Amino acid sequence: MESGEATLPDDLLALLREVDTPTVCNAIEVAEGRRGFNRFTRGTMQHSKPGDPPIVGFARTAKIAGLTPPKEAAEVIRARRMEYFHSMAAGVGPTAVVVEDIDYPNCIAGWWGEVHVAVHKGLGLSGAVTNGVMRDLDVMDEGFPVLAGSVGPSHGFVHVVEIGNPVNVFGLNVVQGELVHADRHGALVVPPDVITQLKEAIETVIASEAIVLGPARAPGFNIEKLEKVWAKFEAART
Secondary structure, three states: OOOOOOOOOHHHHHHHHOHHHHHHHHHHHHHHHHOOOOEEEOOOOOEOOOOOOEEEEEEEEEEEEEEOOOOOOOOHHHHHHHHHHHHOOOOOOOEEEEEEOOOOOOOOEEEEEOHHHHHHHHEEEEEEOOOOOOOHHHHHHHOOEEEEEEEEOOOOOOOOEEOOEEEEEOEEEEOOOEEEEEOEEEEEEEOOHHHHHHHHHHHHHHHHHHHHHHHHOOOOOOOOHHHHHHHHHHHHHH
């Protein structure tokens, strides 16, 4: 069963591609009216091109392995890989890949390199999130960010194990079809019940932070000026 059946409004999609993942995390709490949102990755991940626009898309999920050779027949492995590509090419757009390497934390298989980045980008996906390995950093195509668990040189015995099932990447459980937002800070899943409020919530976060950021960045800022604006900031934020 998949989540995220509806497409995103164009204005929300454009905004999500402009703001960082911490802003979206804050905005979800604004939309929910409370702190404590916790569907995000834990720990520090590696980004293929820090500074690139964020990954935004409904998740296409899979599990891979590569530390040891597969036990299934070669024709089964080849057929499953093509089934994987068919799954990646499906779904409601925009889409993004979320792949769990089941060898974690001992991953060696660079599923994400020059070839797979080009293929997935060509199939219309917006980026990839994985707890596994990426490589070929200098020759990856532009416009397809990868947020990975590590960087390495090898592909090992990499093969697809599962397609379309729930996955876990750095503590974040993702079900196929859920809306993912990710950048160099990590990844999160946007709860479906806040999507209709998310644009307004992001705008609220930006406006509330401007209450302090404007004066703090202006000449002559001091503790007295901070005292005047901080109470307004506290009242405006969640």
